[in-house]
Amino acid sequence: MSLDGIDQESYSKYRVNGNLETxxxxxxxxxxxRQRLNSPMKLELQFLVNRFNEHQIAQAESFARExxxxxxxxxxxxxxxxxxxxxxxxxxxxxxxxxxxxxxTIKNPMPSRCLRLWLNPVITWDGKVxxxxxxxxxxxxxxNLRSETFREIWHGNKFRKFRLKVLSDRKSIPICRNxxxxxxxxxF
Numbered sequence: 032m033s034l035d036g037i038d039q040e041s042y043s044k045y046r047v048n049g050n051l052e053t054x055x056x057x058x059x060x061x062x063x064x065r066q067r068l069n070s071p072m073k074l075e076l077q078f079l080v081n082r083f084n085e086h087q088i089a090q091a092e093s094f095a096r097e098x099x100x101x102x103x104x105x106x107x108x109x110x111x112x113x114x115x116x117x118x119x120x121x122x123x124x125x126x127x128x129x130x131x132x133x134x135x136t137i138k139n140p141m142p143s144r145c146l147r148l149w150l151n152p153v154i155t156w157d158g159k160v161x162x163x164x165x166x167x168x169x170x171x172x173x174x175n176l177r178s179e180t181f182r183e184i185w186h187g188n189k190f191r192k193f194r195l196k197v198l199s200d201r202k203s204i205p206i207c208r209n210x211x212x213x214x215x216x217x218x219f
Contacts, residue, residue, distance in 0.1 A: 032058055034076045037087040037094065044083040055094070062098035074100040079107045080125040081118045108165075108209055127211065137211070143201045145212045148194050152185070160184045162193055165206045 034054065036042030042051040058076065065072050076098075078084070078091045088104065095102035106127035107118060119126050128135040147163040154160055158176040159169050171193065174184030184190060201207045 032061070032074070032076055032100075033079070034058065034091060034094070035079045035081075036084045037090040041084040041087060045079065045081065058098055058100070062100065066099070074098065075103055076100045077103050077105055079105050080120050080122075081107045082120050083118075085120045085122055085125060106211070108211075137209070141202055141207070141210075143198055145197050145201065145207070145210070147210075147212050148190075148197060162190070163206075163210070163212075165210045167206075171204075171206060 032054075033046070034042075035045045036051060039051045042054070043049055046054075058074075062074055064070075065074060076091070076095050078088070080088070084091075091104075092102055104125070106125055107120070108127065116130070119128070119130075127137060129138050130136075145163075147165075151163050152160055152173070153162075153164050153166065154176065155169060160173045160176065160181065161169055162171050162173060173190045173193065174187060176184070179187075196204060197207060
């Protein structure tokens with residue numbers, strides 16, 4: 032579950048129009064039900080570290096303990112041209128990028144592999160099946176559940192070719208150039 036701030040101001044900087052109270056109440060409810068049912072389900076809170084919330088990490092850790100969840104601190108993905116520098120955390124260890132000449136590049140080398148393609152497909156509200164969550168604009172639609180089964184899409188030629196392209200030349204795929212799958216030092 033995403034928890035990208037511990038007060039409304041920092042939370043809504045990234046989750047525009049989001050309501051932190053609603054999110055925290057939802058997290059507490061899931062935690063309580065998990066305990067009530069004695070469920071083995073893991074509860075993980077994801078905290079995207081940015082300039083507006085980096086000072087709240089200790090508070091996020093405290094909240095995670097309160098709800099008996101693990102806390103995953105993640106470096107934040109930014110999109111060039113969207114005031115990217117404004118979001119970069121001042122603590123360099125939490126920054127995903129290096130800057131040079133006003134351009135942002137991922138600090139770590141990009142391996143030609145990606146587990147997301149076998150573990151984390153995305154299904155959009157309108158039935159599109161995307162290779163992963165980094166395809167934010169649904170540019171790489173693998174198929175649509177309105178006309179095919181998930182199994183047909185998952186094992187289909189389009190998905191197979193896309194996976195092979197990632198394994199042979201990941202850097203050539205625009206959505207992959209901002210992805211951290213397989214990289215080190217992006218989660219803390």
